[in-house]
Amino acid sequence: MQTHKTRVAIAGGGIGGLVMALQCRKHGIDCTVFEAVERLEPLGVGINLLPHSVRILSGLGLLDDLRSLGIETAELAYFNKHGQAIWREPRGLAGGYDYPQISIHRGELHRMLLDKARERLGAERILTGHAVKSFDAGGPKARAVFENRRTGQGVAEVEADLLIAADGIHSTVRAALYPDEGPPRYSGRVLWRGACVWPPFLTGRSMMQAGHATQKAVIYPISRKVFEQTGRNLTNWIMELAVPGDTPPKQDWSRQVDKSVFAGPFMTWKWDWLDVPALIEHGGPAYEYPMCDRDPLPRWSFGRVTLLGDAAHPMYPIGSNGASQAILDTESMAHALTEEADVPAALARYEGERREATARIVLANRGNGPDQVMQLAEERAPGGFRTDVHEAISRHELEEIAARYKQTAGFARAQVNVR
Numbered sequence: 001m002q003t004h005k006t007r008v009a010i011a012g013g014g015i016g017g018l019v020m021a022l023q024c025r026k027h028g029i030d031c032t033v034f035e036a037v038e039r040l041e042p043l044g045v046g047i048n049l050l051p052h053s054v055r056i057l058s059g060l061g062l063l064d065d066l067r068s069l070g071i072e073t074a075e076l077a078y079f080n081k082h083g084q085a086i087w088r089e090p091r092g093l094a095g096g097y098d099y100p101q102i103s104i105h106r107g108e109l110h111r112m113l114l115d116k117a118r119e120r121l122g123a124e125r126i127l128t129g130h131a132v133k134s135f136d137a138g139g140p141k142a143r144a145v146f147e148n149r150r151t152g153q154g155v156a157e158v159e160a161d162l163l164i165a166a167d168g169i170h171s172t173v174r175a176a177l178y179p180d181e182g183p184p185r186y187s188g189r190v191l192w193r194g195a196c197v198w199p200p201f202l203t204g205r206s207m208m209q210a211g212h213a214t215q216k217a218v219i220y221p222i223s224r225k226v227f228e229q230t231g232r233n234l235t236n237w238i239m240e241l242a243v244p245g246d247t248p249p250k251q252d253w254s255r256q257v258d259k260s261v262f263a264g265p266f267m268t269w270k271w272d273w274l275d276v277p278a279l280i281e282h283g284g285p286a287y288e289y290p291m292c293d294r295d296p297l298p299r300w301s302f303g304r305v306t307l308l309g310d311a312a313h314p315m316y317p318i319g320s321n322g323a324s325q326a327i328l329d330t331e332s333m334a335h336a337l338t339e340e341a342d343v344p345a346a347l348a349r350y351e352g353e354r355r356e357a358t359a360r361i362v363l364a365n366r367g368n369g370p371d372q373v374m375q376l377a378e379e380r381a382p383g384g385f386r387t388d389v390h391e392a393i394s395r396h397e398l399e400e401i402a403a404r405y406k407q408t409a410g411f412a413r414a415q416v417n418v419r
Contacts, residue, residue: 006161006343007029007030007160007161008031008161008162009034009162009163010166011132011165012033012034012036012171012309013034014110014167014168015106015327016308016327017035017164017166018033018113018114019330020166020308020333021117021125021126022116023333024121024334025121026060026334027335027338032125032158033117034127034146034158035129036129036149036167038129038148038150043106043254044107044110045107045236046105046236047103047323048103048104048220049066049070049101049103049109049320049323050101050320050321051097052324052410052415053323053325054100055098056331059331062113062116063099066104067100069104069225070109070222070223070224071102071205071221071222072093072205073091073102073103073205074206075088075090075094075202075205075206075207076088076207076208077089077207077208079208080211080374081378083271083272083273083274084384084385085388085389086373087402104223105195105236129148129150132172133146133147134176135176135305137302137305138302138303138304141159141160142161142162142305144163161343162305162306164305164306164307164333165305165306166307168311168314169184169292169293169294169310169314171311173311174307174311177302184314185247186247186290187290187316187366188242189242190240191289191317192239192240192259192286192288192289193287193289194236194283194286194287195237195283195284196235196283197230197232197233198233198282199233200221200233201273208220208274209371210374212375212378213368215240215242216371216374217237217239217266221236222235222236235283237280237283241262241265254287255287256285257288259280259283259286261286262286263277292314292316293314293315293366294313296313296355296359296362296363299355300347300351301348301351308329308330309325310322312354313358313359313362314362316362316365316369319361319365319409321365324411328410329350329354332349332350332354333346336350336353361409364409373393373401377393380393
């Protein structure tokens with residue numbers, strides 16, 4: 001265990017960076033968060049937190065806050081393009097986990113984490129308008145220079161025992177460590193996302209996916225408050241289509257678009273339990289996101305700098321793992337910093353626990369992860385099932401796909417509950 005008090009600088013005030021700050025506070029590690037944007041806004045739409053990440057957030061005293069904001073997911077359900085069931089399984093507490101799976105608005109989650117970080121660390125430890133300009137992590141201390149991106153003026157020069165880069169898929173720190181890497185790797189698929197208040201469907205707490213590899217819908221409720229106030233759900237929806245081409249420019253990510261850009265192929269998706277065209281029509285503004293990741297890296301740590309979350313292992317949003325894996329990173333990092341003799345030993349342990357594990361998920365998601373059951377149904381029964389899915393896919397095959405991905409991503413029930 002380290003005998004002096006470690007000082008950590010965290011570049012990035014997103015979900016991973018803020019949870020890392022809360023971990024540092026819990027473990028008595030001195031830290032400051034440096035966020036590039038000048039004003040942190042509750043942006044985005046829905047995300048899922050899997051039980052293994054909820055376990056960690058619960059250990060930080062955040063479970064009641066999560067429950068008050070999000071929906072405790074009861075099931076994951078896959079359907080073909082005809083609205084016929086392929087696979088349904090209970091999730092979270094309903095699936096026998098000791099912790100819930102929580103569907104939540106990303107902006108609400110981020111706001112809660114920001115409030116908790118300011119409360120526990122002090123507002124002076126969460127600095128906005130501080131983007132990494134340069135750093136030197138090769139000596140006995142890490143040194144970083146921060147600037148205001150809007151003005152181009154330097155705002156701080158910082159010395160710390162460790163610089164943790166939690167600055168996302170477009171990480172400045174990663175780009176400096178791997179200058180020849182280039183832009184993120186585009187999947188050839190684009191997501192359009194929105195949310196609206198909508199009547200409950202299926203269990204009322206279901207996360208559903210329908211379609212196949214080149215056309216997919218993902219729909220689930222994300223707000224407990226809205227349900228309690230209206231009896232309806234704030235329903236997050238994602239429509240996905242294959243759009244071949246090059247990686248869109250960074251400035252075109254998350255831009256608002258007219259729904260006519262993507263709605264056409266979904267016009268026939270009207271089922272007795274859900275009307276997808278109506279959901280799109282009434283679903284508020286739509287935002288466009290190219291589905292991208294990056295190749296796994298041979299190493300994350302150089303001297304006294306390392307990567308965390310999307311800066312380390314950006315992955316396709318398949319299997320609900322992006323935010324959850326960043327949260328798992330923070331636990332591994334915090335334990336390593338408090339239990340190892342020095343920072344280099346801590347970073348070696350952190351990478352040993354997390355780098356190959358997350359690389360496996362990146363690659364599994366490129367193969368569609370658990371969503372591959374929809375593609376199998378499309379290939380084997382494109383016209384739909386006469387009676388049920390087992391005409392095309394056996395129960396054993398479906399169970400094996402689901403179990404294999406849970407094991408890869410670290411949230412098999414035994415893995416979570418034993419902790």
